[in-house]
Amino acid sequence: ETGVTQTPRHLVMGMTNKKSLKCEQHLGHNAMYWYKQSAKKPLELMFVYSLEERVENNSVPSRFSPECPNSSHLFLHLHTLQPEDSALYLCASSQDSLLVAGGPDTQYFGPGTRLTVL
């Protein structure tokens, strides 16, 4: 138990569906992250939020839309996805954003949502 929870754990959706992934951290951290882990590719940092403001968007397609309503919750809204978007989506949090503080900061990961797009 890392103090970061994600729901759902598994999700199957069609290309025309709209769904959302949810992440919640119980650690009192100020920064939250979305990562994508595809088969046979390194983890890719998608979005970074620091104090509820987005500070990084690594050229992620607009069919992925993040939302951070408060420092404890992070969502990833999905719409019109492609089969190649199938992956494990990981949420993480840290005390401060590693992009602002430049470290040192330990990231705590949630268990991930395994997404399959048909």
Add this chain to the structure above:
Amino acid sequence: GIQVEQSPPDLILQEGANSTLRCNFSDSVNNLQWFHQNPWGQLINLFYIPSGTKQNGRLSATTVATERYSLLYISSSQTTDSGVYFCAVGNNDMRFGAGTRLTVKP
């Protein structure tokens, strides 16, 4: 961007053996972390180690920042050590290596 290379890509050990995993990176960094991802996908931070040496039980890590590499040592390996070990480095971002997949056999 910074390139991160991990070796070996796969490692199979007998329980009780020791191992060394390596992470090379292409530029100076102020953040380096080692993670373990268990077979169920959970990532756990092992070390934050941009330089120097740290130890935690059977695990230890050393980073030689001037030579741009880090080593993760696992001693007296156990089956629960199986999984993928990732190195992540960066300055204002985090780049992950492809990982070393470790299998420890009983």
